[in-house]
Amino acid sequence: MLQEDRLFPIEPTARSIARSLYETVRTLPIVSPHGHTDPRWYAENAPFPDPAQLFVVPDHYVFRMLCSQGIPLTALGVPRVDGGPTETDGRKIWRLFAENFHLFRGTPSRLWVEQSFADVFGLTKRFSAETADEFYDHIQDCLARPEFRPRALFERFGIEVIATTESPLDDLEWHEMIRQSGWSGRVVTAYRPDPVVDPEFEGFRSNIERFGELAGTDATTWEGYLEAHRIRRAFFKSYGATSSDHGHPTARTEDLSQAEAAALFEKALAGRCTPEEADAFRGHMLTEMARMSLDDGLVLQIHPGSWRNHSAGVMATHGRDKGFDIPTRTDYVRALKPLLDAVGMRPELTVILFTLDETSYSRELAPLAGAYPALKLGPAWWFFDSAEGMRRFRELTTETAGFYNTVGFNDDTRAFCSIPARHDVARRVDCAYLATLVATGRLDEDEAFEVAHDLAYKLAKTAYRL
Template sequence: MAFGIAEATESAKARLSPDRLFPAEASTRSVARSLYQAVSKLPIVSPHGHTDPRWYAENDPFPDPARLFIVPDHYVFRLLHSQGIDLSDLGVPRADDGWTETDSRTIWHLFAENYHLFRATPSRLWLEHAFEEVFGWTRRLCAENADEAYDHIAACLAKPQFRPRALFERFNIEVIATTESPLDDLCWHRAIRESDWNGKVVTAYRPDNVVDPDFEGFTQNVEKLGELAGEDTLGWQGYLNAHRQRRAFFKSLGATSTDHGHPSAHTENLSAAEADGLFQRALKGTCTPADAERFRGHMLTEMARMSLDDDLVLQIHPGSFRNHSSPVLNAYGRDKGFDIPKQTTYVDALKPLLDAVGEEKNLGIILFTLDETAYSRELAPLAGVYPALKLGPAWWFHDSPEGMLRFREMTTETAGFHNTVGFNDDTRAFCSIPARHDVARRVDCAYLASLVTSGRLDEDEAYEVAIDLAYRLAKQAYRL
């Protein structure tokens, strides 16, 4: 047995209840427990996420507990910052070259002193699962035991059993997808392929920086895209051809999906002349906000058409006001915890795209939302009729036990289970991956148990669905 697992499993019983997240009512809890036992050991399929492929390519030790759990994790540092703690004091790197704390033990102490802020949050579930199940630390973190916890985890990280590849295998990950820009040379993915390690790590094509006119450096990014693809991307057809070539390159290194983080779900289906006109204004920096929205929307339709040719699944992650704080963006750069959900509509927004390709049976479009009010009103009815559409799981701010349950309750009656795609963890925090999948499996088993005990689902069917939600649907939807 791998180092730390025996200790963590035994002592976790005192801290992590084996029946956590199951219903309180005894008969329903018993069914949930039985369903969970059938899926808890299934391999992890992680079809969308943001872990660093360099970890798996180089297989170097993670540096220390603070730089594993705090510095890169916006779920952690955003909540601490909400209580007035400076991001620099948490070691978050600055874009303006200003001071930031570099002593990891100091950062860890600050985290431990404020650990109470995470009570009843999903982050607390993920952190404690990682502390106990991965590292064998079974005491609740606090200021008094901060050094002891730090030293315990640091000692583990120094051992070969805690390097990225070993953890990948211990976590029982069958496949994991990372996310890269079209301008990425994918050198770490090539290094993984050329190594003697058999772990399956694939990439995903995330073209936001070359399809969004509002993205900083858009014109320079488009020019770089042309250099990489050997195409004249200052012309419309050359620009489209460059996308096709880069998508093929990504597919050669395992990609099965594209990903689009647009401000809204707006789509367009423009003529080539109209699209080229918007494109030229975007390159010159003269397009209006409305022009930018139309261009992004048209590019979703173009990406869908390309998916009909190359079989890449198209993911749409709309509705986040990204980098909401201008001072934080200027000081620290993008993705520093200030992405805020917005109201998002889908019925009118997706109609141009769906008129173009919605009836295509071989196309996979996976829709996500940060606006839960759209689940039963718009998303479930859309996915419940269009062959090309499926619903991604509860995402980001709703990747929580309550959010997952709301997702099932508001979508199943209209879209069923098979118009959803199981679970994906969408995380940068490597050690949270098994915790996140465990939470999803427990919540889904609790929901299925409620259907069984209320007479809406036969128990043998519930076992089939539990395996679908934990494993099979993600593999099918993402063509893994």
């Protein structure tokens, strides 16, 4: 069903330019510098269990849409916190998905799923109630074959490097196992320290104690705590990490005195932080992380603005990450000033900003990234990782920040089979945008070829230092 020229401009002249651009980037290796695939897949290289476990159960884009139309999460196999009953019959889940596939019309999930069906499994019929079983059986058969194991797919997808995301409390055993295996696939980790920088995280004090143990230092003093970060960052770097990753509720930063920070840390350890103090501590830690980045070169990623686990009911029944993270209005201009005053003019630092609030693209993010040497803009993300979302990102940021204050695409996904499709959509949309610039006299065609290559490949490598 997939059109060869999908997502290109409709007008023939511009379409032709887009097609030419795309042909030069279509098969470039995939650089995936930020994502959430499970390193265990690459370590164990076991077969994926069944089509529903591959396409529905782990993908909150998919099951939240089905849920929004009244299909219970339990009917889709989403696990319960209490271990209570949830659908385990993959075929039943699959049929529900197929019967309701019309809900995805016009969504990027539709594109990703169809392209995965076609390119990964060779399935080119329309997915529907009628073809559900045929698809299920075919995919099930494939998954049993060696060429559909994680490492084989990784290679077939043309992944040059992929980053996973781990907590400083993680011992990186799967990354170690990958290394030991001698497999040539490049899988790197990223340092995501929420459990040890957020005083409101479950078990903060015991996290800090464990953190100190892992680092071999007493992390319950402010100096020891900072030292533990330095040690664990170095450990993560030894497993290929080139970035840290920070998903706070807001973009707030602080640049407190060391005495103030130490006092807050002490309160946090004692569980006596007010919400405001916890927020200030998180904000201060971003500036500390940025200072460490000046020393160790890790790229600092900030993606604020998600109200996590918005539904109290879903959180109670199914826990985190179940499609109920909702974007909120996000301020950057005031929020980032302490960090920027501290380190924003340092060109050797790279801070990558993401947003779930598109109103900040032209008003805040592009003007900030178009001035501060340390700032770069992450790609359109999450709800905006879509044809229209990526078009708006370019239209709203390029005129102020240009292309070279952006960092290429990242897929940010847990849905392994969708990775090539996601990069393909991004490459198509960027080529469409460039073709429009060329066709309207805003960019010369030879330059567009260079920019297309930069957006598809080079910027991600250089910005993330991969």
